[in-house]
Amino acid sequence: MAVIHARHALLPSGLACNVRLTLSAGTIATVETGAAPLPGDERHEMVLPAVGNVHSHAFQRAMAGLTELRGPSADNFWSWRREMYRIGLNMSPEHVEAVAAQLYMEMLEAGFGRVGEFHYLHHDPSGVPYADPAEMALRIAEASRTVGIGLTLLPVFYAHADFGGAPPLAGQRRYIHDVDGFASLVARCEAIVAELPGGVCGVAPHSLRAVTADELAAVVALSAGPVHIHAAEQVAEVERCLAQTGAPPVQWLLDNTPADGRWCFIHATHIDADEVRGIAARGVVAGLCPITESNLGDGIFPAGAFLEAGGRIAIGSDSNVDISLRRELRTLEYSQRLSQRARNVIAHPGGSTGQRLLHEASCGGAAAIGGMAGIAPGAPADLAALDMASVPWLPADKALDHFVFAGGIGVDTVWCGGVRRVEGGRHVQRDAIEARFAAARHDLMRHDPL
Ligand code: ZN
Numbered sequence: 001m002a003v004i005h006a007r008h009a010l011l012p013s014g015l016a017c018n019v020r021l022t023l024s025a026g027t028i029a030t031v032e033t034g035a036a037p038l039p040g041d042e043r044h045e046m047v048l049p050a051v052g053n054v055h056s057h058a059f060q061r062a063m064a065g066l067t068e069l070r071g072p073s074a075d076n077f078w079s080w081r082r083e084m085y086r087i088g089l090n091m092s093p094e095h096v097e098a099v100a101a102q103l104y105m106e107m108l109e110a111g112f113g114r115v116g117e118f119h120y121l122h123h124d125p126s127g128v129p130y131a132d133p134a135e136m137a138l139r140i141a142e143a144s145r146t147v148g149i150g151l152t153l154l155p156v157f158y159a160h161a162d163f164g165g166a167p168p169l170a171g172q173r174r175y176i177h178d179v180d181g182f183a184s185l186v187a188r189c190e191a192i193v194a195e196l197p198g199g200v201c202g203v204a205p206h207s208l209r210a211v212t213a214d215e216l217a218a219v220v221a222l223s224a225g226p227v228h229i230h231a232a233e234q235v236a237e238v239e240r241c242l243a244q245t246g247a248p249p250v251q252w253l254l255d256n257t258p259a260d261g262r263w264c265f266i267h268a269t270h271i272d273a274d275e276v277r278g279i280a281a282r283g284v285v286a287g288l289c290p291i292t293e294s295n296l297g298d299g300i301f302p303a304g305a306f307l308e309a310g311g312r313i314a315i316g317s318d319s320n321v322d323i324s325l326r327r328e329l330r331t332l333e334y335s336q337r338l339s340q341r342a343r344n345v346i347a348h349p350g351g352s353t354g355q356r357l358l359h360e361a362s363c364g365g366a367a368a369i370g371g372m373a374g375i376a377p378g379a380p381a382d383l384a385a386l387d388m389a390s391v392p393w394l395p396a397d398k399a400l401d402h403f404v405f406a407g408g409i410g411v412d413t414v415w416c417g418g419v420r421r422v423e424g425g426r427h428v429q430r431d432a433i434e435a436r437f438a439a440a441r442h443d444l445m446r447h448d449p450l
Pocket of ligand 1: 118319
């Protein structure tokens with residue numbers, strides 16, 4: 001049984017001093033506060049819960065930083081999507097596993113402890129299922145096992161290019177299923193994650209663009225796990241949904257599905273005050289992806305109003321252009337400041353913004369992708385210790401704000417399921433994982449330099 005003594009730790013009740021944690025069989029067995037360290041304890045200055053990253057498309061890590069060149073006309077989400085489809089068409093199962101391993105390693109180093117993989121690259125490049133239709137899901141699972149991150153696998157159902165059951169585009173051929181084929185895939189995915197420590201499986205109808213109402217109901221009925229769906233990321237998508245159904249996507253989902261605490265609406269960017277209240281009242285988690293939403297020019301989610309309405313938020317890295325827990329949280333708060341011309345929007349009155357951001361992301365992340373949140377008995381032993389060595393002058397009650405906003409504090413050690421995977425800020429297998437990623441990336445560059 002490992003024992004960690006933290007001079008300070010972020011508990012569900014707030015920051016606590018002299019916290020002694022015992023870890024057993026992948027979970028936190030006991031939490032004692034005001035406790036002196038004992039000989040043999042592993043000692044750290046500041047320990048946080050490692051946060052769930054609720055929304056990832058792993059293969060997109062391969063194109064990070066390669067789509068920042070302006071095209072002949074104005075660029076937007078849809079022109080980016082064309083590039084994303086192109087690189088996705090070239091990736092083999094080996095490429096996907098190597099890229100996912102690199103990505104998941106970077107997530108652990110950033111202080112994330114679990115990933116919700118919204119997995120939609122299913123078939124071979126011609127659009128035909130692999131001999132094992134879950135080949136790509138297996139590669140994702142293997143990457144998570146190699147790296148040691150908790151996996152919530154969310155196989156994606158994708159059937160149409162647009163509202164009204166429009167046939168899929170040629171560029172979408174690797175994603176497409178009918179409901180029966182998808183049901184088989186979900187059964188395989190459930191078997192695959194059952195072999196992983198702490199593995200969770202759910203379903204992800206891609207978006208209201210990509211599924212009909214009947215398909216949505218059938219897909220949701222296939223799983224007792226989390227249900228994730230993209231919603232209201234783009235104004236054009238909201239307008240098309242309104243024209244087609246008479247309601248914007250989030251309102252349509254609230255009116256026509258049993259959406260509740262099992263559900264996570266990814267983005268939910270363009271919503272009105274009724275939708276803000278509706279999502280909050282139903283207990284649906286809003287899965288926000290602040291860096292990707294900035295990178296793609298999506299818009300700004302009304303996080304301040306949503307939290308005030310009692311809503312739950314979680315963080316995802318989505319396109320995986322930049323893997324950083326603290327920059328996700330900082331970008332979320334800054335987007336609120338820019339839109340409201342105010343400061344410390346997310347904080348409780350009189351409270352720390354960094355602490356609230358971390359607390360909400362931890363609780364919402366656990367709710368959205370499985371597991372119990374926070375540093376508490378019975379919760380998964382997913383923990384991150386900060387490196388406080390460079391700021392010996394900093395009072396502990398300012399440390400989380402400094403971590404999120406000032407950038408002078410790094411993540412030092414990360415445990416996932418009680419196993420230490422990151423030491424001194426580096427994943428323990430970094431060199432091998434990085435070498436495999438570099439080889440895959442070189443190979444992809446030969447096919448398509450982007
Ligand atoms: Zn997404």
